[in-house]
Amino acid sequence: MEFIIKGGTIITSTSSYAADVYVKDGKIAAIGKNLPDDGIKIIDASGKYILPGAIDAHTHLEFPFNGTMSADDYFAGTRAAACGGVTTVFDFVTQKKGQGIREAVKPRNDLCAPKACVDYSFHVALTDLTDDVLEEFSTAADAGLPSYKLFMVYKKDGLMMNDADIYKALQRSKETGTLIAVHAENPDVIDLNIDKFKKEGKLSPWYHYLSRPEAVEAEADIRAIHWAKTLDAPLYIVHLANAQGMQAVKDAVNEGYEIYAETCPQYLNFTSDVYKREDGRNFVCSPPIKGKESQIALWQGIEEGYIDTVATDHCPFKQEQKDWGKDDFTKIPNGCMGVENLYPYMLSQANKGIISFQKAVELCAENPARIFGCTEKGAVEVGKDADIAIYDPNIDFTITNAKMHSDCDYTIWEGTKLQGYITATYVRGQQVFKDGKFIGEAGFGKFIKCQPRPIA
Known part of the structure; x- marks a missing residue:
């Protein structure tokens, strides 16, 4: 599976910048502007933020x-x-x-x-x-x-x-x-x-x-x-x-x-x-x-x-x-x-x-x-897993239990008003959430082997 997320703003812990993200085989393969896109699926993220x-x-x-x-x-x-x-x-x-x-x-x-x-x-x-x-x-x-x-x-x-x-x-x-x-x-x-x-x-x-x-x-x-x-x-x-x-x-x-x-x-x-x-x-x-x-x-x-x-x-x-x-x-x-x-x-x-x-x-x-040593996770960077959330800052969202996807029958967050909301989630390049609907599947998630810390 490969696609390009175009038109969005990438957010890191230290900066934000406009660039496109090329995803291939579950990884972030390239980041830049005017990436070659012949025959590749395009995800339009105009006006949205591209987040890890x-x-x-x-x-x-x-x-x-x-x-x-x-x-x-x-x-x-x-x-x-x-x-x-x-x-x-x-x-x-x-x-x-x-x-x-x-x-x-x-x-x-x-x-x-x-x-x-x-x-x-x-x-x-x-x-x-x-x-x-x-x-x-x-x-x-x-x-x-x-x-x-x-x-x-x-x-x-x-x-x-x-x-x-x-x-x-x-x-x-x-x-x-x-x-x-x-x-x-x-x-x-x-x-x-x-x-x-x-x-x-x-x-x-x-x-x-x-x-x-x-x-x-x-x-x-x-x-x-x-x-x-x-x-x-x-x-x-x-x-x-x-x-x-x-x-x-x-x-x-x-x-x-x-x-x-x-x-x-x-x-x-x-x-x-x-x-x-x-x-x-x-x-x-x-x-x-x-x-x-x-x-x-x-x-x-x-x-x-x-x-x-x-x-x-x-x-x-x-x-x-x-x-x-x-x-x-x-x-x-x-x-x-x-x-x-x-x-x-x-x-x-x-x-x-x-x-x-x-x-x-x-x-x-x-x-x-x-x-915690998740070396393949946590950032929109080339070589990392394509774990990506797309966020629309212009959505007004009110939390209700009816909109949530837990098996619980209430939420302590009922009625909380949010400015902006997630519109898409990708795990290793596979889309699992789209515009309010879960589209993933049980068993897709995999165990992440975390790395121990350097010993002084």
């Missing part, structure tokens, strides 16, 4: 949690991704006790491969950090699995890693070119707060936020950063949502340490006031959406370059599942949708002048590709 497909570095598809399963399987979740200009997703595999890293990934890959509509890779959430698992960091990285997540929370669920585990994992990551990510919250304070609120009969979604307020996340952020600094090892903080943690990241980066911060669209668009709404249970996620001060700090972190990626933590549950906790916030499955909204939301913010289009591409495509 987004990489959502944080999703939970077919994810068992709180006694249920997230609403999107690997087909529905990657279909929604395609329709939002996301061409690669990173899903999380949770290691079971006694499993190795590659052993944990294999059944998830077997489940994903026949369903995925876009390309995919995995982060492995480690729960049993044995000596054998630490030894496997090197061979797992060589197999394309160089990133591991540690939970600093969910002690009662058997997921939490203690400080010694974090220290050992960071130490080993430095030796193997792998990257440790942390979900940073303090479990003991959370459990103390929950017990107090339950005894007082304070069970509305508002108390989900009050049980895990800013300081609960910030303390764990600071602790994880401290261990990374002690070892001079890189660290990636997932779904950063609080002002104090943001400041700790800034301080560490300014001191010369390799600390990466990811935040999510829900933290940028909403505040903790959503938990006072009648549908507040639909917004329950962990860490919870924080107050206005934290939201302002995150946007400032983006502007100043201390937020490296925006990803979604896409983990939707249907209304019936969320309603389990309508009278008790502790029973609400934690998670929100977002994979289809990530790129359109950030690009709309660019269209409104809040950030630049270059910054949106940096946060949603180029940085995640660089940080």
